[in-house]
Amino acid sequence: MTRPRLLVIGSVNADLVAYAERIPHAGETVKGRRFSTVPGGKGANQAMAACRLGAAVTFIGAVGDDAYGRDMLQYFRDNGLEPARVKQVPGSTGVALITxxxxxxxxxxxxxxxxxxxxxxxxxxxxxxxxxxxxxxxxLETPIVTVAKAIEMAERWQKPLILNPAPAQSLPEDWFRRIAYLVPNEHEAALLGGDRARDFTDLQEKLAGSLVVTMGEKGVLFRRNDRVVEAEGEPGGTMDRIPAFSVPVVDTTAAGDAFVAGFAVALAEGRPLKEALRFASAVAALSVTKAGAQTSLPRRDEVEHFLEGIR
Structure with missing residues (x-):
């Protein structure tokens, strides 16, 4: 099989993670159990996850000229993700405060x-x-004008684009007709105008491409666009569902990013949509069994072994 090639554009963060019995309410202080600093950022998470799954990944991002930025660049090199397209700028690297x-x-x-x-x-x-x-x-952790440019350039080069609309925010209406795959979680899908009671079919109706809604332990809802339906010889129309894999949950921080990466790699390998989503679901399931963002991302052999064990 030819090695799949992905271009990932997005954020780089240092994740400062506190583990506690529960998440505090507003104005409340709770005692934590432990603390760690780990590489993160949705863009970097997805790029690193795809790299561990065997893809050839080019990652475009930015870090500061602080210690976090220097550490991130070295971490990428040490873990097989070439940071040639990650620019270093004056100021601070992105930071995520996570409980x-x-x-x-x-x-x-x-x-x-x-x-x-x-x-x-x-x-x-x-x-x-x-x-x-x-x-x-x-x-969506980089400026909206940069996301718009990515969509424009993917169109220019006739490349399928996956948009993971997180953090949740409103999108320009013309984007819905220009992207191949929209991959929100259920909260993001609702913000974009989808109706949970209708399984988000109203959001799919706005799209020229395919909708994939991740729903955690409830699995994945999806609907093929006309082009994919015709290629696979399957009926379209209603939303279909893939159940989640049952695994012990330790930390869900990078589950969505792991899913997007697994989905992108499988599509780049030419897998049919439903098969690609099952592979992505396995990647996400394995990620929640470990702590941290990039520290939780599984390697290709782990995913294949996991899928073989449940057939």
Whole structure:
């Protein structure tokens, strides 16, 4: 099999993680059990996850000239993710303040830092990277104008683009007709106009591409676009569902990013949509069994062994 090539554009954060029995209410202080500093950021998480799954990954991002930024660049090199397209700018690296409770639920505050300095001009310099990619992946932790430029360049080079609309925010209406795959969680899907009672079919109706809604332990809702339906010879129309894998939950921090990466890698390998989603679900399931963001991301052999064990 030809090694899949991904272009991931997005954020780099230092994740400062506190583990406690429960997440405090407003104005309340609770005693934590332990603390760690780990590499994070949705863009970096997805790029590193795809790298561990065997893809050739080009990652476009930005870090500060502080200790966190230097550590991030070295971490990427040490873990097989070439940071040539990650620029270093004056100021602080992005930081995420994360609290994780004993059930694996989390609460996150993100300070963007250098991520706000990733600009459309940085993408214009990367035309060759868009041309070489099988799939382009982006999220919403960088400026909205940069996301718009990524969509424009993916169209220019005729590359399928996955948009993970997180953190949740409203999107320009024309984007819904221009992206190949929209991958929100259920809260993000609702903010974008989807109705849970209708299984978000109203959101799918706005899309030219395919909708994939991740719902944690409730699994994944999805609907194929007309092109994929025709290619797979399967009926479209209603939302379909893939159940979640049952695993012990330690930390859900990077589950969504692990899912997006697994999905992108599987699509780049040419897998049918439903098969790609099952692979992505396995990647996400394994990620929640370990603590931290990038420290929890599984390798390809772990995913394949896991799937073989449940067939």
């Amino acid at each position: 994780v409770d004993d059930r694996g639920n989390n609460q996150i505050v993100v300070v963007p830092g250098a991520n706000d300095q990733l600009q459309p001009a940085d993408l214009e310099e990367c035309g060759d990277d868009f041309a070489a990619a099988d799939v382009v992946v982006i999220q």
